[in-house]
Amino acid sequence: MTPNLRDQCIAFAAMCQAAVQVHRVAHGLATSSADVDPLIRAIFETTPPSTEAVYGTTAALRSGALSAREMLTKPGTDLVSAMRYVMSLLDIEGRLRRRPDLTEVLRTTLDQMPRKDASDATFGALSALYQRTISTLDRRVHVTGSPEVLQRTEVAAKIRALLLAGVRSAWLWHQAGGRRWHLLLRRSALRTTLDALAKPTTIH
Numbered sequence: 001m002t003p004n005l006r007d008q009c010i011a012f013a014a015m016c017q018a019a020v021q022v023h024r025v026a027h028g029l030a031t032s033s034a035d036v037d038p039l040i041r042a043i044f045e046t047t048p049p050s051t052e053a054v055y056g057t058t059a060a061l062r063s064g065a066l067s068a069r070e071m072l073t074k075p076g077t078d079l080v081s082a083m084r085y086v087m088s089l090l091d092i093e094g095r096l097r098r099r100p101d102l103t104e105v106l107r108t109t110l111d112q113m114p115r116k117d118a119s120d121a122t123f124g125a126l127s128a129l130y131q132r133t134i135s136t137l138d139r140r141v142h143v144t145g146s147p148e149v150l151q152r153t154e155v156a157a158k159i160r161a162l163l164l165a166g167v168r169s170a171w172l173w174h175q176a177g178g179r180r181w182h183l184l185l186r187r188s189a190l191r192t193t194l195d196a197l198a199k200p201t202t203i204h
Contacts, residue, residue, distance in 0.1 A: 007051040007176035009065070009193040010058055011169050014039060016071060017064025018166035019085035025158050026081075026145025033118065035063050039165035040118040043126065044110055051172055058197050065198035072187050072194070081144060085166065088141040090180055093170035095137045102133045120154060127157035130164045 018039050024031050038060035045054045055061055070076065071083050096102060109129050116122065141163055149155055182190065 004177050005189060005193050006197075008173055008178040008182070009068070009190060009197055010051050010055070010061060011172035011176055012178060012190070013058075013061040013064035013068045013194060013197060014042065014055060014169035015064070015086055015089055015166050015173060016068040016082065017061055018162050018169060019082040019089065020064070020067050020079070022085055022141075022143060022159055022162045022166070023078075023081045023145070025155060025162065026143050026150060028146050028149040028155075032063075034060065036162070037118045039169075040122060040126070040161060041116060043161075043165050043168050044113070044116045046107055046110060051176055054168075054172060059200070062198055062200070065194045069191055069194040069198060072183065072191050085141055085143070085163075088139070089163070089166040089170045090173075091139050092134060092137060092141065093167055093174060095139055096134065096167065096171070097174070099137070102136070105129075106133050120157070123154070123157040123161040126161035126164050130160040134164065134167060 017035055021031055021036055021039070023029075038055045041056070042054045048054045052058055058065075067079060067082065071079055071086070075083055106129065109132075113122075113125055143150070143159055143163075150159075
């Protein structure tokens, strides 16, 4: 397993984990703090020593690795929305890279935020930051779900925070050399690496 491929798969697994959590929140389904917390903490890791360090441990991304593996094999109907979110996140990340003014706002604001835990207060602050930056791009993630659920302020805030986490992971994916065409032409290698990341006995 080459370092770059492993780093790409770590970032891709995190992106898929964020997308799945967005889908669950939008439909009023339960989410696990074990899946959400590392994604939110990763947003604040703007100068990490390694890709893995962004999330603390790859064990925190096991559900994302499993979802990513399924997306690259034969995704079930429950992953259709999540797959669409992943593609949108990759597109948004590319547009964000061409906007250094927005990336600077993101970086400086995150560095100044005192709360870094996955709490309602943090979701609210990250949601506001998402609206100031990502939402101003000419490409948006269209989240579908239960109308009565999506109307709730705290739900919208959590979704935007998770989308910001997804953009963060898409940024890491690109930094590690990941490209959209890899999802088609390097699918086999990605699946093999994701398999390794998803196995508890190989996670470290």
